[in-house]
Amino acid sequence: MTYIETLGANAVIAKKALACADTRTKNNALAEISAALISNCAEIIAENAKDLQAARENGMSVSMQDRLMLNEDRIKGIASAVDELIKLEDPIGKIDTGSVRPNGMRITKVRVPMGVIGMIYESRPNVTADAATLCLKTGNAVILRGGKEAYNSNKCICSVMRKAVAKAGLPEDIIQFVDDTTREVTTELMKCSKYLDLLIPRGGAGLIRAVTQNATVPVIETGTGNCHIYIDASADTEMGVSITDNGKTQRPSVCNALETLLVHKDIAEEFLPAVKAKLDEHNVELRGCEETIRILGECVKPAAEEDYATEFGDYIMAVKVVDSVDEAIEHISRYSTGHSECIVTNDLKNAEKFKQEVDSACVYVNASTRFTDGGMFGFGAEIGISTQKLHARGPMGLYEMTSNKYLIDGNGQIR
Amino acid sequence: MTYIETLGANAVIAKKALACADTRTKNNALAEISAALISNCAEIIAENAKDLQAARENGMSVSMQDRLMLNEDRIKGIASAVDELIKLEDPIGKIDTGSVRPNGMRITKVRVPMGVIGMIYESRPNVTADAATLCLKTGNAVILRGGKEAYNSNKCICSVMRKAVAKAGLPEDIIQFVDDTTREVTTELMKCSKYLDLLIPRGGAGLIRAVTQNATVPVIETGTGNCHIYIDASADTEMGVSITDNGKTQRPSVCNALETLLVHKDIAEEFLPAVKAKLDEHNVELRGCEETIRILGECVKPAAEEDYATEFGDYIMAVKVVDSVDEAIEHISRYSTGHSECIVTNDLKNAEKFKQEVDSACVYVNASTRFTDGGMFGFGAEIGISTQKLHARGPMGLYEMTSNKYLIDGNGQIR
Numbered sequence: 001m002t003y004i005e006t007l008g009a010n011a012v013i014a015k016k017a018l019a020c021a022d023t024r025t026k027n028n029a030l031a032e033i034s035a036a037l038i039s040n041c042a043e044i045i046a047e048n049a050k051d052l053q054a055a056r057e058n059g060m061s062v063s064m065q066d067r068l069m070l071n072e073d074r075i076k077g078i079a080s081a082v083d084e085l086i087k088l089e090d091p092i093g094k095i096d097t098g099s100v101r102p103n104g105m106r107i108t109k110v111r112v113p114m115g116v117i118g119m120i121y122e123s124r125p126n127v128t129a130d131a132a133t134l135c136l137k138t139g140n141a142v143i144l145r146g147g148k149e150a151y152n153s154n155k156c157i158c159s160v161m162r163k164a165v166a167k168a169g170l171p172e173d174i175i176q177f178v179d180d181t182t183r184e185v186t187t188e189l190m191k192c193s194k195y196l197d198l199l200i201p202r203g204g205a206g207l208i209r210a211v212t213q214n215a216t217v218p219v220i221e222t223g224t225g226n227c228h229i230y231i232d233a234s235a236d237t238e239m240g241v242s243i244t245d246n247g248k249t250q251r252p253s254v255c256n257a258l259e260t261l262l263v264h265k266d267i268a269e270e271f272l273p274a275v276k277a278k279l280d281e282h283n284v285e286l287r288g289c290e291e292t293i294r295i296l297g298e299c300v301k302p303a304a305e306e307d308y309a310t311e312f313g314d315y316i317m318a319v320k321v322v323d324s325v326d327e328a329i330e331h332i333s334r335y336s337t338g339h340s341e342c343i344v345t346n347d348l349k350n351a352e353k354f355k356q357e358v359d360s361a362c363v364y365v366n367a368s369t370r371f372t373d374g375g376m377f378g379f380g381a382e383i384g385i386s387t388q389k390l391h392a393r394g395p396m397g398l399y400e401m402t403s404n405k406y407l408i409d410g411n412g413q414i415r
Numbered sequence: 416m417t418y419i420e421t422l423g424a425n426a427v428i429a430k431k432a433l434a435c436a437d438t439r440t441k442n443n444a445l446a447e448i449s450a451a452l453i454s455n456c457a458e459i460i461a462e463n464a465k466d467l468q469a470a471r472e473n474g475m476s477v478s479m480q481d482r483l484m485l486n487e488d489r490i491k492g493i494a495s496a497v498d499e500l501i502k503l504e505d506p507i508g509k510i511d512t513g514s515v516r517p518n519g520m521r522i523t524k525v526r527v528p529m530g531v532i533g534m535i536y537e538s539r540p541n542v543t544a545d546a547a548t549l550c551l552k553t554g555n556a557v558i559l560r561g562g563k564e565a566y567n568s569n570k571c572i573c574s575v576m577r578k579a580v581a582k583a584g585l586p587e588d589i590i591q592f593v594d595d596t597t598r599e600v601t602t603e604l605m606k607c608s609k610y611l612d613l614l615i616p617r618g619g620a621g622l623i624r625a626v627t628q629n630a631t632v633p634v635i636e637t638g639t640g641n642c643h644i645y646i647d648a649s650a651d652t653e654m655g656v657s658i659t660d661n662g663k664t665q666r667p668s669v670c671n672a673l674e675t676l677l678v679h680k681d682i683a684e685e686f687l688p689a690v691k692a693k694l695d696e697h698n699v700e701l702r703g704c705e706e707t708i709r710i711l712g713e714c715v716k717p718a719a720e721e722d723y724a725t726e727f728g729d730y731i732m733a734v735k736v737v738d739s740v741d742e743a744i745e746h747i748s749r750y751s752t753g754h755s756e757c758i759v760t761n762d763l764k765n766a767e768k769f770k771q772e773v774d775s776a777c778v779y780v781n782a783s784t785r786f787t788d789g790g791m792f793g794f795g796a797e798i799g800i801s802t803q804k805l806h807a808r809g810p811m812g813l814y815e816m817t818s819n820k821y822l823i824d825g826n827g828q829i830r
Contacts, residue, residue: 020771099793105782107792114804115774193627197804212608216627218634218805239827246829355822356435359530367520367825376830377522377821378514389529389612389818390633391806403804406792407770410782412654414661415791 004188007143007176008195011116014173015141019113021170023090029168030133034082036164037129037157041075047156048125055149063253067124068150078129081381085133088380091399092139106409111402113139115197118189120145120211122203125153131200132161132175134383138401141174143196145189147203148181155179190215197403202384205311220391222384225255225339226311227369230328230354232345233266239366240344241275246368247342249282253313255385256340256372260308260318262328265291268321272296284315291321308335325350329357336360338387340369361387361394419603422558422591423610426531429588430556434528436585438505444583445548449497451579452544452572456490462571463540470564478668482539483565493544496796500552503795506814507554521824526817528554530612533604535560535626537618540568546615547576547590549798553816556589558611560604562618563596570594605630612818617799620726635806637799640670640754641726642784645743645769647760648681654781655759656690661783662757664697668728670800671755671787675723675733677743680706683736687711699730706736723750740765744772751775753802755784776802776809 001009018026037044048070055065091111098108117140119131128146135142146154158177166172178185190199193216201211205224212219229247231240247258263271272295276286287303288296300319307318308331322328325343332341342364343354351365362372372395374382379397386392392400416424433441452459463485470480506526513523532555534546543561550557561569573592581587593600605614608631616626620639627634644662646655662673678686687710691701702718703711715734722733723746737743740758747756757779758769766780777787787810789797794812801807807815 016772019774101786101791101793105786109809112774212631218803220805236827242827242829250830357431359434359527360820362821362823364823365825367823367828368830370830371516371520371823371828372821376516378516388633390635393819394524394821404808405775406777406787406809408777408779408782408786410780412651412657413782413786414657415665415783415785 002188003180004178004185004192005195007178008116008192010173011141011143011176012195014171015113015115017171018136018141018174019115019139021139023092025168025170026090026137026139027086029136029165029170030082030086032164032168033129033133033136033161034079036160037075037079037082040156040160041072044075044153044156044160045070045072047152050152051125051150060149064123068153070125070153074126078126081130082133085137085381088137088398090137091402096404103413104411105413108407108409109404110407111399112405114401114403116141116143116195117401118143118145118192118196118199118217120186120189120199120201120203120207122147122207123149125150125157127202128154128157129161131383132158134381134398134401136165136174138398140401141176143176143178143189145178145181145186151181187214190217193217200384220384220386220396221388222386222396223255224311224337224387225257225385226259226309226335226337227256227340227342228260228262228332228336229258229342229344229369230262230322230325230332231264231267231271232325232343232347232350233264234347234350235264235267235271235344236346237267237271237274240271241278243342243344243366243368244275245278247370248279248284248317249315250370252315254370255311256369257313258317258342258369259310259312260320260335262320262322262331264325264328265321265323268292268295272319279317282315284317286317286319288319289321292319295321311337325353329354332358332360339385340364340372342367342369361385417603418595419593419600419607420610422593423531423607425588426556426558426591427610429586430528430530432586433551433556433589434554436554438507440584441505441552441554442501444551444580444585445497445501447579447583448544448548448551448576449494451575452490452494452497455571455575456487459490459568459571459575460485460487462567465567466540466565475564479538483568485540485568489541493541496545497548500548500796503552503813505552506817511819518828519826520828523822523824524819525822526814527820529816529818531556531558531610532816533558533560533607533611533614533632535601535604535614535616535618535622537562537622538564540565540572542617543569543572544576546798547573549796549813549816551580551589553813555816556591558591558593558604560593560596560601566596602629605632608632615799635799635801635811636803637801637811638670639726639752639802640672640800641674641724641750641752642671642755642757643675643677643747643751644673644757644759644784645677645737645740645747646679646682646686647740647758647762647765648679649762649765650679650682650686650759651761652682652686652689655686656693658757658759658781658783659690660693662785663694663699663732664730665785667730669785670726671784672728673732673757673784674725674727675735675750677735677737677746679740679743680736680738683707683710687734694732697730699732701732701734703734704736707734710736726752740768744769747773747775754800755779755787757782757784776800
């Protein structure tokens with residue numbers, strides 16, 4: 001057996017006890033994890049310091065170092081997210097539908113755990129605790145493969161959680177850590193369909209692509225967001241400026257931030273200077289089409305084709321003036337990653353057309369794309385934002401981490 | 416552009432018109448297809464005769480030839496299945512859930528088409544019409560890659576359907592036929608994630624494996640069924656015999672037929688001779704464990720390990736005597752493909768334990784596994800039986816052929 005096969009086999013044994021555990025047992029384990037994160041805070045920070053030291057030596061950017069860094073406040077934040085998770089409804093055992101067939105047979109569709117979930121993610125060490133506790137609550141065993149930049153932090157958090165789980169009487173192998181960050185082992189994990197039921201990659205476009213290209217385990221693609229806003233001719237300029245500014249500058253590094261601004265030609269002369277004045281407050285770099293440059297002047301760089309296809313994740317925005325809502329929809333259909341798009345309009349027909357024809361997980365009328373988030377949608381927690389159409393699309397909460405089973409009760413029915 | 420890319424690009428254009436088509440338009444197209452299948456019956460039969468001739472020349476088995484054969488009655492059957500489909504509820508646009516957030520933003524989760532579905536299937540030509548019409552009803556464009564044994568039949572049925580669709584005012588490219596049955600082109604289809612949203616393979620274990628190994632397009636695995644029945648110590652013998660016989664002999668070639676019989680040791684002496692007497696009526700070959708042979712005698716062949724892992728699809732059944740319900744569940748967990756399993760029992764605890772611990776799409780208490788079927792479950796139609804946990808598990812009806820979209824209506828909300 002290879003290393004990954006051993007982890008897989010361990011997970012398959014552990015998942016059975018977890019699948020049968022009642023909500024109280026799972027919540028007790030979560031409470032133990034929350035307490036253990038706090039009581040082992042110093043140790044976690046010490047291990048995190050090793051990762052930070054390596055990051056500095058390897059010349060990691062300051063903003064990336066910040067994503068990697070853990071301090072007491074942040075660990076308390078992670079623990080309190082676990083406390084919140086305890087309060088959420090357990091989806092396992094929930095009855096979706098049921099019927100009694102004409103022959104008297106009773107069919108019940110119930111939610112069950114997926115089984116074993118593989119998580120492959122990048123630098124932020126809080127994902128280790130988030131993913132593991134979301135899996136625990138939904139009865140899934142998890143195999144965690146974090147980024148090598150956070151290796152020491154992830155390993156320590158994982159070890160703390162395993163001890164806490166054991167203390168609550170559940171098998172510690174419901175949470176396992178891939179103690180090997182080589183590409184070969186990661187690829188093996190993606191192909192380990194004998195033991196894994198689902199793979200969730202969380203990270204940039206490169207990671208997602210590598211997983212979808214190589215995996216034989218079913219995958220949910222998450223989180224690449226080339227999000228658009230379209231300012232219709234009938235838009236309220238002030239609202240358009242406010243939503244564009246919020247989508248671009250409130251937190252530019254996240255997947256639901258805006259990347260491209262499309263403006264109807266009839267409002268461009270009024271709207272573009274207004275939005276530029278606002279975006280200038282955050283020194284947003286604009287890359288525009290010819291018409292944008294004609295209106296705003298040479299301070300706007302010309303947009304290359306690839307700018308429209310890029311998720312900048314930064315204070316940069318591509319801009320294009322369009323002739324119609326149809327041209328806007330056409331542009332979105334060509335460049336979007338299917339995450340979140342917004343129309344600002346006062347025209348009912350155009351609003352309906354945009355909602356009908358834009359093929360993305362979340363389509364907004366007059367509200368910021370920054371709301372695409374499990375918490376904001378009222379799900380309480382999320383494991384990621386799916387940009388695929390299979391299984392789950394949009395923010396994935398606890399329910400989306402489960403599968404179903406049909407239970408059929410009869411008294412001798414045959415066909 | 417390669418041939419497959421051209422089909423993909425055509426489908427992406429065609430799907431837009433289909434996604435916006437209302438139910439009446441789609442039903443009109445289905446009615447045109449049904450009528451066209453009847454009025455082109457002679458041509459379809461003539462093309463099918465070419466396939467049958469080739470099949471005979473290549474020494475295809477008589478039962479496989481029968482699966483391939485179309486006559487007027489069978490074509491009428493296909494057309495009447497389309498007529499039934501017209502009556503079913505259209506899932507597109509259905510609102511799953513909705514909420515108003517504290518900030519006044521309204522969130523609505525609605526069903527939308529998947530987009531473009533690739534179907535890869537084996538010999539039976541009726542799948543061509545079934546799959547295409549199910550996709551049409553659910554607003555999905557389809558690319559059909561049927562088996563080479565049914566090449567002429569499939570091509571003809573496809574051409575008839577395309578003309579019917581055009582007559583109803585929809586783009587004929589919502590239904591496309593892969594006019595190339597080479598392995599290279601099929602593999603390219605599996606990797607065509609630029610244009611395809613979903614791949615559904617329908618066929619034997621070899622086909623399913625090839626697709627899950629090679630596909631980069633999301634896949635729903637269907638239809639491999641190594642199904643088990645467990646006769647508990649408390650079982651009613653007559654009911655156990657009846658359900659075993661029905662599961663094994665009513666239609667042995669299908670995926671929900673039984674393959675392995677597990678019997679509790681305390682009832683084996685009584686049950687095994689009774690079930691053998693019944694199965695002998697269909698000359699079912701039994702392959703048993705040592706204890707089975709001790710009870711039934713040398714007429715039972717010894718079961719090899721691989722017999723327990725085989726989907727015979729024939730009048731053959733593996734038999735094993737077990738010590739407990741736990742051993743039965745353990746056996747099922749090792750060998751099952753996760754399709755359908757049954758316990759015959761009068762013991763409440765064992766029934767609950769079996770339902771809880773057996774990790775299959777459909778778990779039966781005292782009813783035949785042959786009921787795992789969209790029609791029998793009351794779904795009206797099915798595209799296949801999913802044996803995976805992602806997206807859909809068990810019989811897949813129209814609802815399971817759709818995805819969702821979140822529509823968010825605001826009046827200027829920002830975060």
